[in-house]
Amino acid sequence: MVFSARxxxxxxxxxxxxLVLGFxxxxxxxxLVWMVLTSLKTRPEIMQYPPTLLPNTLVWEHYINVFAxxxxxxxxxxxxxxxxxxxxxxxxxxxxxxxxxxxxxxxxRNLIFVLIFLSTIMPITIxxxxxxxxxxxxxxxxxxxxxxxPELIGGFGVFFMGQSxxxxxxxxxxxxxxxxxxxxxxxxxxxxxxIKVPLSALFVFQFMxxxxxxxxxxxxxxxxxxKTLELGIATYMVFxxxxxxxxxxxxxxxxxxxxxxxxxxFLFMQRYFVKSIVMxxxxx
Amino acid sequence: MLMIIVIFIAFYYYPIFSLVKTSxxxxxxxxxKFIGFRNYWNILTDSYxxxxxxxxxxxxxxxxxxxxxxxxxxxLIFDGATCTKLSRIWQTMFFxxxxxxxxxxxxxxxxxxxxxxxxxxxxxxxxxxxKQAWLRSTVQAMPAIIIVGIWQNIGFSMIILLxxxxxxxxxxxxxxxxxxxxxxxxxxxxxLPLIKPVFLVATSMSIIFAFRTFTLVFVxxxxxxxxxxxxxxxxxxxQGFGFLRMGYASALGVLLFIAVAAIxxxxxxxxxxxx
Numbered sequence: 001m002v003f004s005a006r007x008x009x010x011x012x013x014x015x016x017x018x019l020v021l022g023f024x025x026x027x028x029x030x031x032l033v034w035m036v037l038t039s040l041k042t043r044p045e046i047m048q049y050p051p052t053l054l055p056n057t058l059v060w061e062h063y064i065n066v067f068a069x070x071x072x073x074x075x076x077x078x079x080x081x082x083x084x085x086x087x088x089x090x091x092x093x094x095x096x097x098x099x100x101x102x103x104x105x106x107x108x109r110n111l112i113f114v115l116i117f118l119s120t121i122m123p124i125t126i127x128x129x130x131x132x133x134x135x136x137x138x139x140x141x142x143x144x145x146x147x148x149x150p151e152l153i154g155g156f157g158v159f160f161m162g163q164s165x166x167x168x169x170x171x172x173x174x175x176x177x178x179x180x181x182x183x184x185x186x187x188x189x190x191x192x193x194x195i196k197v198p199l200s201a202l203f204v205f206q207f208m209x210x211x212x213x214x215x216x217x218x219x220x221x222x223x224x225x226x227k228t229l230e231l232g233i234a235t236y237m238v239f240x241x242x243x244x245x246x247x248x249x250x251x252x253x254x255x256x257x258x259x260x261x262x263x264x265x266f267l268f269m270q271r272y273f274v275k276s277i278v279m280x281x282x283x284x
Numbered sequence: 285m286l287m288i289i290v291i292f293i294a295f296y297y298y299p300i301f302s303l304v305k306t307s308x309x310x311x312x313x314x315x316x317k318f319i320g321f322r323n324y325w326n327i328l329t330d331s332y333x334x335x336x337x338x339x340x341x342x343x344x345x346x347x348x349x350x351x352x353x354x355x356x357x358x359x360l361i362f363d364g365a366t367c368t369k370l371s372r373i374w375q376t377m378f379f380x381x382x383x384x385x386x387x388x389x390x391x392x393x394x395x396x397x398x399x400x401x402x403x404x405x406x407x408x409x410x411x412x413x414x415k416q417a418w419l420r421s422t423v424q425a426m427p428a429i430i431i432v433g434i435w436q437n438i439g440f441s442m443i444i445l446l447x448x449x450x451x452x453x454x455x456x457x458x459x460x461x462x463x464x465x466x467x468x469x470x471x472x473x474x475x476l477p478l479i480k481p482v483f484l485v486a487t488s489m490s491i492i493f494a495f496r497t498f499t500l501v502f503v504x505x506x507x508x509x510x511x512x513x514x515x516x517x518x519x520x521x522x523q524g525f526g527f528l529r530m531g532y533a534s535a536l537g538v539l540l541f542i543a544v545a546a547i548x549x550x551x552x553x554x555x556x557x558x559x
Contacts, residue, residue: 010366017365018374024358025374028381028435034403035392049401050409119296121545125496125517126537129524130302131295150295212386214499215517219525234387234503248395255388266383270376273383278447 032259039063039252046248062253069250071224072257075232082147082228083210090206091199093153098161099191103173120155124216132219142222151210157202164198165191201276211262229258300541303534323535332511336536340516342426343497347433348490354434355441355486360475362442363449379439386436390503393432394419397504419505422512429500429513437493441486448482449475481555488551495544516540 038046039062041055066072101113124131131150132141140146168191176186192199217231227235233254238247266273327333358378365371381389396403397418405415418428452475476483498517501507507514507522514522516536524533 014366017361018367018370021358021361021365021371021374025377028438029377030403031389031392031396031435032380032384034396035389038395047401049406051401051403051406115297121541121548122296122300123496123544125498125520126303126541126544127296127299128520129530129534129537130299132525133302133530134299152295208383212499214387214502215521218502219521230385230387230499233385233391234499236391246394248398251391252395255385255391258388259384262384263380266380267376270379274379274443278443 032263035252035255035259038248039256041249043247043249062249063257065250066254066257069238070232070236070254071227072229072232072254074225075227075229076258078227079211079229082144083207086148086151086210087203087207089148089152090154090157091203094157094202095161095165095192095195095199096187097153097158098163098165099187101158102162102165103168103170103191116155116158118155120159122155124150124213128216128219131216135220141220142226144226146220147217147226147228150216151213157206160198160202161195164195168194197275198279200272201279204273204276233258303537303541319531323532324539326532327535327539335511336514336516336519337539339426339512339514340495343430343433343515344491344494346427346430347437347494347497348487350430350434351437351490352441352445352483352487355438356445356483358438359442359445359449362446378442381436382439386499387503389436390432390500393428393435394504397428420509422510425505425509425513429504432500432504433494433497437490440493441490444482444486444489445479448479451482452478484551484554488547491547492544495540495547 037055040058042057042059045052045056101109135141135146172190173186176190212230214230214234217228221227221231236254238250362371362375399405399415399417399420409415417424419425496517497515501513501515501518505513507518520533520536523529
């Protein structure tokens with residue numbers, strides 16, 4: 001086959017592109033790869049310099065160590081319960097709120113809308129101190145409620161749902177009203193099915209955000225059994241001889257256990273994740 | 285409906301008012317004395333305290349500009365790529381940092397930056413550079429954290445920018461090429477203006493996320509060495525719950541609130557202008 005000069009140039013251009021992208025792509029995941037490799041090496045080998053690439057001897061001791069000496073499965077369960085509960089309720093409340101704003105005409109709607117919108121600039125970082133004082137006066141410190149309730153609804157979610165619900169044709173809603181459908185009936189039978197995609201986008205977004213939250217948990221959690229996974233690794237203290245150098249083997253396996261399941265889930269649900277982030281970014 | 289309002293007021297608005305009120309007190313835990321603006325004065329005049337503001341600005345500017353600019357560069361490269369199957373693989377690699385646990389990967393980065401045996405210094409030594417102190421040095425610690433921040437956020441900016449680029453009709457790009465415009469000129473004059481709104485969204489979201497950064501500092505440096513990496517979110521935690529100086533921490537919180545509010549306002553202004 002004969003390639004014209006033009007298409008030859010195109011091919012080389014593409015080749016360079018792919019090489020550049022590939023190089024940086026691999027660079028991006030280097031930390032993850034290094035984490036896994038380190039977690040399988042023996043302690044002396046980890047501290048070797050120049051470092052070895054692949055483990056000379058494959059050891060599982062760090063993983064066993066982590067499972068034996070920490071409550072990592074409990075942390076994982078906690079994170080799941082907390083992030084899961086928050087996200088489900090969040091979706092419910094935000095979609096309800098969005099529906100009310102976009103499709104109904106309650107008095108004072110606009111004022112409330114502004115108030116809700118303003119709450120987007122009140123992230124938990126800023127609310128943390130007063131919230132802690134509230135929690136301690138209710139005896140909620142170190143409880144599930146304290147971790148869940150402050151994040152059950154947010155301006156962003158309401159706004160995002162509102163935008164998505166706006167696209168639902170009014171005719172459908174009017175028809176349902178004529179048929180005698182109640183408020184909740186319309187909500188569950190018409191609105192929710194119509195916004196399945198943005199709904200799942202918000203689910204992914206909020207779940208991810210809650211899973212990784214650290215500031216609030218580190219403030220409100222006091223006992224080991226209540227820690228989230230994120231908090232667990234942030235407060236994991238294990239050192240070799242001296243105090244300055246952490247014992248990296250166990251750290252890497254702890255990190256690995258926290259990260260790898262999510263990475264695997266991500267690889268399977270990529271398109272989903274990506275769509276979610278784009279959607280929430282653009283509408284936000 | 286009423287329930288929603290109650291929740292908002294209870295958990296959003298009341299805390300804000302309480303925060304502002306507390307910021308005017310020297311508040312320990314259960315009571316304190318009213319000291320007016322002294323907390324704010326302390327923050328803005330004492331150079332050790334003021335450092336927090338500088339650090340935060342340093343971090344925000346570094347990460348936001350780094351991740352958006354690099355995100356744009358990579359988005360442009362991805363947009364022009366024709367071999368989509370391969371591109372998908374690299375794209376996935378760019379996206380992975382966004383979804384993983386921050387605390388866990390911060391630990392990994394701390395390991396990478398280890399001065400004596402870390403991988404980064406090893407790579408540098410292969411290129412002929414000497415080992416750097418990174419997280420142990422008051423000058424290099426912040427740049428190290430900024431690098432991690434950029435690494436985490438590139439994917440996010442990139443997805444948004446890429447979707448903006450993909451929205452540009454192919455014909456526009458093709459006609460520009462036929463007209464003989466060189467790629468750089470084409471990018472500058474045609475593509476960039478077209479993705480302005482998306483660019484603004486990506487930038488402001490990066491900025492706002494960067495202001496809230498806590499995990500990185502907590503896991504990697506705990507604000508050190510010598511307080512050179514304290515960002516405002518970390519400082520709020522340290523002062524309020526470490527030293528129990530809640531009034532002072534509240535004042536920091538109010539400042540953060542003002543900063544975020546200002547940026548959001550600017551964002552709204554700019555978006556409504558361009559649409």
